[in-house]
Amino acid sequence: MQRSSSRSIDDESLFVPPSKCRCEKCPLHHISKPVQSERDRIFSNKQSVLKAIENSIDDVTSDLEQLVMFQSVSVEPSMLLESCKAIEWISSRLAELKFKTYEYPIPDNPANCFVDPHQKVVFAKYFSSPTKKTLLIYGHLDVLPVKADCWLSDPFRLVVKDNMFYGRGVTSGKGMLVGWLQAIECWLKIHGDLPLNIKFIVDMLHEVGSTGLQDYITSRSEFFLDVDYMVFDVNSWLNNAQPVVACSLAGWAYFGIEVRGANKNLESGLASGLVFEPMVDLCHFMNNLVNAEHEIQIPGIESNVKRLTTPEWHLLESAEFRTYEYREDLFVRRLRYEDNKVELLQNRWCKPTLSMHGVEGADVHPGCRQILPMKVMGKFSIKLVPDQELSQVIDSVKDFLLSLKAEQNVNTLLNVHLLDGIDPCSWAQDSKLMKVVCRALESVYESEPITTSAIPICLPIANVLQKLINKPVILMPYSRRTDKHHNENERIESLSVMRHAKACSTLFVELSSLRSKCKCNIIQQYCNLRGVQEILDAGRISVDKNEGANRWKFLNKLRNAESDSPKSKSRNSFKKFLSSTFGCAKKPKKRSTKSK
């Protein structure tokens, strides 16, 4: 297992030109095997791999058993050590699977500044060939807290009963990751290689919003340069019959309403009755954002919301949904619109919603301090859905609040801040990629998947990665409606887990069929390919004995060429170049942040 260190980051970026390449047009002419035959070999092995997965239920159970045992409850900082252990486990597991792994400590967020150990993230990569597509898989190992007395078994002990897995995390991060691990293991066992290059990010603070990670990945953008697709597992099944492939991500706009009075806090004994209090005006502003039914009252906010198509409407109608389960899940006595299922689900998933989070700057300590806070910031967020635009929402909110201030002749100062926000995004449901994903799912689930972009998935980390990498996103449907997701006595059918592993493995094959032109040309020219694993290749391809000598000859030639070329001086353009689309992703019309 490799440990994180600043050195490993440096090592990673050392120049190692690919020693061999199998693409037909490669200028290196190191082709030792035609691409077509490799492609055929992958397809011919597919069935054996699926067979192997089918027979590997014991391995799956064993992996899941070990993962469930980590009490990685991320909302409790005291459990951070457990999460770190889980991260170490996955890191060594991936290393076993021939991945090169890196564990990075993530700069602390203020909430955890006194906590040791620190939050970590695992980056891992498997590089097999520059002619193959690179898939980025996001996984997480942390779980929601448990109410141990509501469980029939120990939540951190995997129980297998009646073809069900019981345990905390089986329907979320832990179960999802096990599927990928198994698919990879079986491919390596049967085929000796993977059909794709694969990169992993494994998070341990997903359930608390991946604080820190979002900033961190932005600073490590070079890791994602060669990524072609990103995959996230989501619980998007709406009924038990058909898997749902969501083709959109919800966005959000997080606002702060800053209301300011004096430039210092006052004592209420001194100033009460004399001054206009910011808290009072803030309550007024906040209250006017929604009506008594909690519906947004900001004009123009819903104007761009994508309408449901008839199939999507039917999908919501067919959704497996029991009000009491939702109520139980959310611990509330009554839900909004609970008399109409479609309206309820539409409001939950397909419409923008406003939530209020708190007030910053006011007195928040238990007890009775007679302080008049003189600068308060009310915080609320609006969930954005396709095809809303962040900029338009910001304008609407600001206009509304300012007109409210003018109307009521408010005497305190108002400032509206956008504290955080990201556009929602959606992509075409009929792109080649989505067809390929659906084909993979259909072959496993034996039922045609439904694609929808009007029911966006809420997964902030996906938005962040999508914005950073700017490559297509795949949202893999995981646990079904019959599985009890995130609940007490969380459970999943063992069949669901096995099918997920199969779907992962089939997805590898299907994505590999999208292979287009080799990247080695670009990579060679820019002398900056990272992660070539000659050792891996060594096992598969007959090595040219003279290669070593040839390689260095070439290298010198390249260096000479470089020093002649003016391009060599602008190595920064490498990043720009590599991050531009090519291959399948060359055709940006296939996905856009707005569909018609």
Place this chain on the structure above:
Amino acid sequence: MQRSSSRSIDDESLFVPPSKCRCEKCPLHHISKPVQSERDRIFSNKQSVLKAIENSIDDVTSDLEQLVMFQSVSVEPSMLLESCKAIEWISSRLAELKFKTYEYPIPDNPANCFVDPHQKVVFAKYFSSPTKKTLLIYGHLDVLPVKADCWLSDPFRLVVKDNMFYGRGVTSGKGMLVGWLQAIECWLKIHGDLPLNIKFIVDMLHEVGSTGLQDYITSRSEFFLDVDYMVFDVNSWLNNAQPVVACSLAGWAYFGIEVRGANKNLESGLASGLVFEPMVDLCHFMNNLVNAEHEIQIPGIESNVKRLTTPEWHLLESAEFRTYEYREDLFVRRLRYEDNKVELLQNRWCKPTLSMHGVEGADVHPGCRQILPMKVMGKFSIKLVPDQELSQVIDSVKDFLLSLKAEQNVNTLLNVHLLDGIDPCSWAQDSKLMKVVCRALESVYESEPITTSAIPICLPIANVLQKLINKPVILMPYSRRTDKHHNENERIESLSVMRHAKACSTLFVELSSLRSKCKCNIIQQYCNLRGVQEILDAGRISVDKNEGANRWKFLNKLRNAESDSPKSKSRNSFKKFLSSTFGCAKKPKKRSTKSK
């Protein structure tokens, strides 16, 4: 200087019967001097004491200089050490003045739990005779923070210029205390004794609400058993012509509106749009408490408010008041009712006002956590004025909020808590005590003081002490309107400080004239007098050489008597007995929490 320790508390409660008494009816018959002659002696020395004070401006300046140098800014926990030094200074100063002093560390409030040194309080007492009244003086040594760049001189360096003292604290705690110290010093110098028994409490967290002290004094109630009057210095002058003797204290009711949804916090990604959010409903409740003009909308809340009498109305009209100074003082751009002086002042002082302090339980950290808090508590307080009743206000608030909930069909759970509260109180303006106070002030300020009970003083610690000790309160007017109270470049006329010292000294004389029957009878019988200072007496009264022997003879006799008496077994009733009114305070009709 005596240091605090648990031993000193024990020492204090040791039984030491008074060795001599000068009252005429005393069963001990240890009278060495008739009471009348002592009284005459006090009155005859009054003028010399006033003369001595007049000549002691250098001493006053020196005391004030030393006090101002302590940067005891209590809102900044890092300055706690400075406050502690100030406390030590006052403790040793009082010890010089023949006071027995105790410094007690006060159990921490949660906000300071990691702060060392801890908050302290000085208790000090000067006991001269059981026949004398006991006056409790409350003082504080902490100051408000300074904006050093707004000051023309160093705020923590006393500057004397044009008969003005400049420096932080001269118009509040520090200046006030210096007056008392000087009055005491001059009495001791001229007369060798004080006309009263005096007790001190000196606080160091007054400006942050005396957190901790309020609870602490309740636990040390025995210290106050023999207190007859309490005096607090207040800045109650409304114009520069007449001192104002306020005869009422404002009360307060501090409420928490608890709104509860689910029994755990939810992620907005998961639950937004599905559940009714407590924060939204809380904003609704809070917003309805007041209108756009910030006027209280709770029906019935103002029904009992004492009307201004014509003289009080004229007093407000005559008040020295400049809007811009208030605005500058409070750092706001506009004041409520700023177009009408009397309405503004009435709203500030004479009417109940509602202030909002914050929201507990919601997200208060900087940043954008997408949490839906599922239990929030909005905190607001209402300042109560005579003759409002706390119980009635509580009922009105609860009724109002519950009817609002019913009206709007709110789906979250509502609970209204009274977190803290105390009744306002007022007392007769024409009682013997108030007359005596006015007489003392008139002789010093050469202008008849105005008494008012419709303009209450906001001084929480006074309410707490008044409730605990249940003895009359005297509110001594301190700095005048021309002094810049609490502002930047805080200043006070040196004349004001000297006059205050004189007023203090005259108050001693006037209060001593209220002397009624001797307490030694009770004290002797209950064998629990604490704090007799024979050493002090020794200097003044010719000592009976055989006294020592006599005293122990008496002591044994008393002990024998005790063991016979059934009363001796119920020593607890001592407290009860002593805390009941006697002497002047025996006539409760002279002060009541409600005047007609």
